[in-house]
Amino acid sequence: MCARSEAADLGKFTRPSSETTVDFYDCGGNLCGKIVTVDDKSDTDTIGKLIVDGAKPVGNDTWKGDIIDVESGKRYAGTISLNENGLRLEGCFMMILCGSEVWQRARQ
Numbered sequence: 001m002c003a004r005s006e007a008a009d010l011g012k013f014t015r016p017s018s019e020t021t022v023d024f025y026d027c028g029g030n031l032c033g034k035i036v037t038v039d040d041k042s043d044t045d046t047i048g049k050l051i052v053d054g055a056k057p058v059g060n061d062t063w064k065g066d067i068i069d070v071e072s073g074k075r076y077a078g079t080i081s082l083n084e085n086g087l088r089l090e091g092c093f094m095m096i097l098c099g100s101e102v103w104q105r106a107r108q
Contacts, residue, residue: 012036012106013087018043021106022051024080024087030054031063031080035070046070055080067091 010024010031019039025032033052038044055065055078067078067089076091090100 010082010087013103014106015101015103017101020046022103024052027054030056030065033080052078052080 009026012021012023014021020035020043021037022033023036025034031052032050032054035046035049035051038046049068049070051068051070052063052065053068055063058064058079061082063080065078065080066075067080068075074093076093078089078091080090081088085102086105087103088100089103090098092098
């Protein structure tokens with residue numbers, strides 16, 4: 001389990017395609033992200049699951065590591081970057097099929 005560092009917490013961001021909210025936080029100098037709320041009540045079993053578990057910093061507000069699809073259990077090589085538009089998550093399968101999505105800061 002990752003230990004929190006208040007100084008490096010990014011906060012909560014919501015995935016636009018599913019309305020799932022994830023809390024992104026520092027875990028031992030790396031980035032972790034845990035599901036904290038879901039819009040679809042059939043997905044409540046995913047609350048508390050990690051989607052990012054120790055992505056390594058590679059530059060200002062950018063991390064690289066696995067992004068986990070909690071429904072399938074598959075891991076994708078990914079890049080996470082914070083910018084003025086939100087939190088951009090990009091994942092690739094076999095370095096061929098890639099996709100990205102910009103998540104918006106969750107309303108408190």
